[in-house]
Amino acid sequence: MLFLAIGAVLSFSLGSAHASDDGYSIRVQVRQQQRDEAGKTDNQPIPSVTVFVTGTDGVEIGRLVTDAAGIAIFELPHKGDYTVTIDESTLPDGQKLDAGTSSSQNLLSDSFVTKTKVVNFFTGGSQSVSQSLFERVTQRLVDGVRLGLILAMCSVGLSLIFGTTGLTNFAHGEMVTFGGLAAFVLNISGLSFLGFLSFIPGIRPDGTFHILWAAPIGIVLGGGFGWALNYAIFGRLRKRGVGLVTQMVLTVGLSILLRNFFLSRFEGRTRPYAEFTLQRAMEFGPISITARDLIVSILSLIILVSVALALRFTRLGKATRAVSDNPDLASATGIDSEKVIRLVWILGGALAAAGGIFRGLDEQVSFDMGGRLLFLLFASITLGGLGSAFGALMGGFVVGIMVEVASLVVPTELKATPALLVLILVLLLRPQGILGRAQRVG
């Protein structure tokens, strides 16, 4: 049954690629002005710069980070007047907007000659940054907490699967993407055969679901996906006694398969969900955060706390931690470890999917949104202690904050590097992680 549901979601993603193709869009290009030896212009794209678009009423329509080509594309709800603003604090160190370029550019409705309007931002030489250090630090901290919550959510499953089965799952990033894309399919492409449900508020006749429906359904599907992976592949391999390294290489194959499947169905672009893209940032002193991000953060926190409480106090939670600690001992005390492992895959899949959906609300969805997080997830669970659920929560939080705060010091495009540093330092100094238990190896 679940297979069918998952299959339906995956196959009906077809055509989603063109859902918003007839709309208007703004293409923002951020470039550094340079000249080559011959004196010809040789402008360089600047990746990882935050740009956002606001409507006439000051409501934010979207906030994006430029890709490797220095480009960010905003899908617009309709033709109209917009303001494109660049967040100067996210420019690489020592770069400042050219004197001729304003940090905000107004677009009039009439200027949409074609459906895509190009907006350029150029940087010139080096000058100091306008925001105060305190403001920048607090803003980064807030961003770090948001990223940390998502990392924590995604890495609990990864860590528990490792703890209970010993498997390092290299396809976990794709489980994150699965959640984000499943919600996207429900939200944007729609399942037309479910159109008859349109009497329910939030479900439209064309079979698209409001994100408030799409998100929980996506999480459930993510749980089902985790279950299906365990049922169809890993459970069988465990029964046959296939070794862990073989299984690990298999997850690599799974990751290649899933990522390219997502790419072939959803194409390479990043796209937003239909709702909650119009957001006005609220100011709390030095911090600015949109209501959407605030709600997403609170929701993540609630989910994480309830997972932690469940692991701490319920029977199944205790059994899970027992299996994770020592599978043989747990089996000996009468715990059905296969049942626990099944539960862990479902929980891990659901949490990964939730992480993917929240990440999608935060930064839009794309086919490799999870794959790009994978390395941060590994850093999180290593820092927290492989196999420890609470360690993964804590590790995810620390890595998230560190990565964002580090972007004050290192260029934004390299902000993931401190995670590698942490990974290496942890392994050198305390290989069992913060909450892991030391065991003798070698």
Add this chain to the structure above:
Amino acid sequence: MDWSLIIENSIKGFIGINAVYFAVAAIGLNVQFGFTGLLNFGQAGFMACGAYGLGMTAHYFGISMWWGIPIGIGFSVLLGFLMGIPTLRLRADYLAIVTIASAEIIRLVVRSVKFKTYFGGSDGINGFSDPFRKIGDDIGIVQANQYGFWPLRFTGRELWTLVVGWVVVAIVAYFVYLLMKSPWGRVLKAIREDEDAVRSLGKSVFSYKMQSLILGGAIGTMSGMIFALDRGSVQPDNYSRDVTFYILTALVLGGVAKVSGSIVGPMIFWGIFTFMDNFLRQVAKDPVHLGNFTIMKSTQVGQLNYMLIGLTLILLMVYRPQGVFGNRKEMAFDGH
């Protein structure tokens, strides 16, 4: 359907430069994974060391390209220590995690705007391979000329890198073959079978593992150099995580813990890949439908092919983890 073109391209894929640089990288990976049981998921990082070693000589150091070979090997030895020191005393998974992370960070650093002066940013480095091309011209394989007959037609440019590439493959393979037969190689295999037993014999497992990691990495570095010389350019995105995974697939396809497997595997891998790519592109000139369900558009051929790679790896691991030509007894890194 143009079968003669498909056949020609497939045969060229079978013995082409892609198979060459995959084979060299797979031989290196085999030293680590097949013979020692080390999970190096960052072979692309080692390859980048070689490629950037070559590229940086002219671009940054301003010296002859040939210095790039020792410089690249030097980079890869450094990288080997960086990956190995924190992880080789720990469980096998940690090495996998650190190698995959290091390779990704290397790619981010070399493509960054910040370090553009050293590595050329996302455009990479071009035009450093002239000394290499010149030797080809001098010994009579002229770049612009056509050589061979159907289905083996190459330009002099292709032929020269192919000749050099296969010579390197042969030398490296023979060297590794001898090494693995030597007492040193037997210690590596013993580590793969039972680390504790080796330790109890008084061998330093850590040191042997480190030597294996660095040797395999240095061979991977050569693979990066061959690729860079063939293209005449170095581009950061050619050294992504996926490249390591495809090399792993090719290696497992041929059979782990056998030197011949790591040559045959990449050949089969690229032979089939090129065939599928050419074949499906011809099929998908018009979108393929089943009812109103679009099975395949021409833009999806690439992804479909990569999905097949993933599926191949999964099926191999389930049904034949030792690879097509591998020996089950040698697939012992799982302790079975």
